[in-house]
Amino acid sequence: MLIKINQYDAHGGPSNQKLGGDGQMQTSTREGRYVINSIGKHVSYGKYAYWSGVAWGTEMRLTGEITMVKNYGIWIRLTDVNPQWGKYKDNQKYLTGMIKQRYLEDYGLSNFPDHWVFNDFGHTSVKYFKDTNHNWRMDGKEQIMGDFIHTTPPDERLTSIKKADQISLSESHGCIHVKPLDIDTMIGNGYLKKGNTIEVHSYAEKTIPVNLTRSIARPPFEVHFYPGIFKIAIYRVSQKN
Structure with a gap:
């Protein structure tokens, strides 16, 4: 019953x-x-691999004009995460501008985010x-x-x-x-x-x-x-x- x-x-x-x-x-x-x-946190590798190719809450920082993410405990360029973001490896400034614009649109904040809050599947999935x-x-x-x-x-x-x-x-x-x-x-x-x-x-x-x-x-x-x-x-x- x-x-x-x-x-x-x-x-x-x-x-x-x-x-x-x-x-x-x-x-x-x-x-x-x-x-x-x-x-757990969902990471996409297919059609959603841009914004959802990084787990929700992943630490972020700027090194000069380069967007860095802490991937499995190691700081790497966002453009090294997957082939989709890799398309911007020669245009780091433009990529960082994209991140800032998305953060402004979603949260109304003009600063650079310190955590990834763009994954389409949120902070956890079942x-x-x-x-x-x-x-x-x-x-x-x-x-x-x-x-x-x-x-x-x-x-x-x-x-x-x-x-x-x-x-x-x-x-x-x-x-x-x-x-x-x-x-x-x-x-x-x-x-x-x-x-x-x-x-x-x-x-x-x-x-x-x-x-x-x-x-x-x-x-x-x-x-x-x-x-x-x-x-x-x-x-x-x-x-x-």
């Missing part, structure tokens, strides 16, 4: 695929039952996989899903200036957007934890049941996302099935 104990705001992808404002396709958050594999053999660990041909739980830079900014109450979660490209304080709470309370189950429900479901039953469930908690009503519900698993 699963008993609902809490709920949080959350926003997934659209119910039907469409082209997003950034030119990337927005897809539905995929329905199913999954198991959390990892929690990644999960389809556990086809029900052993609660990723093995065999199981793979991390492209959909995962994360925050966004605009919501991180509002939280940083004590205006989290003004957050209106945006529609995603398929991931599950949550508020920065909420993801920290869910992690801190053990709701979002490696090995816990996440279930994504149908967009057609418009109510959150107080109780659920599942043939396979493991204590202590399950996380259920209802994309049709923009909510995550936390259920306590009352007994091992």
